[in-house]
Amino acid sequence: MLKKPSIPKGTRDFSPVEVTRRTYIMDTIKGAFNTFGFQPIETPSFENxxxxxGKYGxxxxxxxxKILNSGDFLSKVPDDLYTEKDSGKITPKISEKALRYDLTVPFARYVVQHQNEITFPFKRYQIQPVWRADRPQKGRFREFFQCDADVVxxxxxxxxxxxVQLYDTVFSKLKLDGVTIKMNNRKILSGxxxxxxxxxxxxDFTVALxxxxxxxxxxxxxxxLEKGIDESAIKKLQPLFSVAGNASEKLATLKNLxxxxAIGQEGISELEFIVNALETLQLSAATLEIDVTLARGLNYYTGAIFEVAAPQGVDMGSVGGGGRYDDLTGIFGMKDMSGVGISFGLDRIYLVLEELNLFPETVTVTTKVLFINFGEKEALYAxxxxxxxxxxGISAELYPDTAKMGKQMGYADKRDIPFVVLAGESEMKEGSYTLKNMKSGEQETVSMDRLFSKIK
Known part of the structure; x- marks a missing residue:
């Protein structure tokens, strides 16, 4: 008995509707990237x-x-090492390449490798899949797309x-109002x-916070306390647990605390600059919030830290995040290359739009009109x-077989094709077409010009 086919955990097949909707999100993000002057790059799906x-902890x-070397990869493993059965020691011998974990480290490699061809500051965007051997759960997959924008x-x-404006522009175009862009600064946490x-x-302190x-x-x-931070230190933290108000008010409280x-004041000053500028420029879909507990990627970020939360009432983790890093390319020997970047969580944004029913109806429409197949001559006319x-630019198709009318109409109905055209002998003689609106059931005989205008 043949085994039922399946796919690996944490991966997905996408239906035509899902692909169309995902493309809608990616095209919206890509359009905003281009409008803001970011340039596209792509890197290989696997790296050395x-x-x-050693770049992710x-x-x-x-x-x-990890990707196994081709050929007889075990032949290069010494017998004593093989007997030890220590995967950490064996893996470098049998695997020299790996699927990319994110787009950031490959981007750093790209900048160093192509530094003589790049004009700095370099504004790049990248929309490609990444892979992580993580435990699958809602909104978290082993294969997923990242949509990154960075300036180095x-x-x-x-x-x-x-x-921040880029985030706001994308969510505004997606009609996703009510998102919250949370912001903090590594220097404030250090302070x-x-x-x-x-x-x-x-x-330890920030991971707990x-x-x-x-x-x-x-x-x-x-x-x-369990991490070794004494009670007197924790008592000094008490005012932080109740910092309230809008962004400007929270910063004023932090400035006093x-x-x-000096390092804390520097971080506050940086956030004040961003907040003051955005108060003048104004956001349309998002709310800016200072969150002193935000500490994502602390080993990585050195300045501003961003995280985007879905609208209230939607059970979903962050739909985006990013921040300032002072030494992106230092891991490859190119020092003092400061940068800042953000990422959009495509899969989570999809789930939020689906839950809130925010996908436009036109996004799921593929074929606009189906021509019924009555035979060879009629098909050629169609x-x-x-x-x-x-x-x-109007999507149209001919039903490929001369099947019964009911079957052809059923095909159009299941595909949600809004119009069907019937062109038999009488229509061919008159040079006309019978157009049926599948939603209303109305049908009329029209000329080619009228057919165009009705479908449009």
Missing amino acids: SETLM EEGDRLIF GSTSLWQEVEL IAEMIGAEDKLI DKLDKIGEEKVKTEM LSVS MQAILKLREA
């Missing part, structure tokens, strides 16, 4: 293992899909302002750690009209 490994490295070679905070005397435990909205204040404090921290319709 040495390019990827121990956990990230574990999630990288500039320390100007106007780039951060533009990236807080300095204030409470926990500079040496910055990572980042969970405030998920596990609550008391559990955050417990986790900090971190008055003794094909002449189909040719003219296609030249005018």
Whole structure:
């Protein structure tokens, strides 16, 4: 008995409707990228293992899909190493390439490799799939697309302002109102750690703080205690748990709390610049919020940190994120190349639009009109009209077989094709076409010109 075919966990097949809707989102994002002056690049789906490994931390490295070398890959493994059965030692011997884990490290490699061809500041966008050996769950897959925009070679905070505007533009075009762009700064987090005397435990402190909205204040404090942050330090944090108000008001509170921290004041000043500029420029679909607990990618980001939350009432994680990094290309030996970038979560944006019923009806329409096949002569007559319709940019098709009328009409109905054209002997004699509106059921005999106008 043949085994039923299946696909790997964390991957998906996409139906024509799903592909059309995903393309709609990607085209919207791509259009905004182009409008903001970003240039497209593409990198290979797999890289040399040495390019990827060691760039994402121990956990990230574990999630990288390795590609086995071609041929007899085990022949290069010494017998003693094979006997040890230590996968960490064996893997470099049998796998020299890996599927990309994200678009950022390949981008860093691209910048270093092509630095003499690039004009800096370099504004690039990239929309390609990535792969992670993660545990699949809602909104998280092992194969998924990333939609990234980055600027490297500039320390100007106007780039951060533009990236917030870019988020707002895309969500506005998608009619996705009510998203919240949360913003923080690595320097503020460093200032807080300095204030409470926990500079040496910055990572532990921020990882716990980042969970405030998920596990609550008391559990955050417990986790900090478990990480070796003493009670007196945690008491100094108390005002942070109740920072409230709009972006400007929160920054004013932070400025007072971190008055003794030079690094903290620097981070506040940077956020003030961004907030003040955006208050003047104004956002249309999104709300800007200062979130002092936001600490995503702390090992990576050095300045502003962004995370985009779905509208209230939608059970979904972040639909985008990013931030400022001071040394993107340093991992490949090219120092002092500051950059800032953001990413759109295509799959999660899709799920949000679907849940809120925000996909335009026109997005799912493929063929606009189907011509019924009555026979060879009639089909040729129909094909002449189909040719003219296609030249005018109207999607049209002929049912390929001379099947029963009911079957052909059923095909149009199942495909949600809005118009059907019947062209038999009488229509051929008159040079006309019988057009049927599948929704209303109305039909009329029309000329070619009238056929065009009715379908449009």
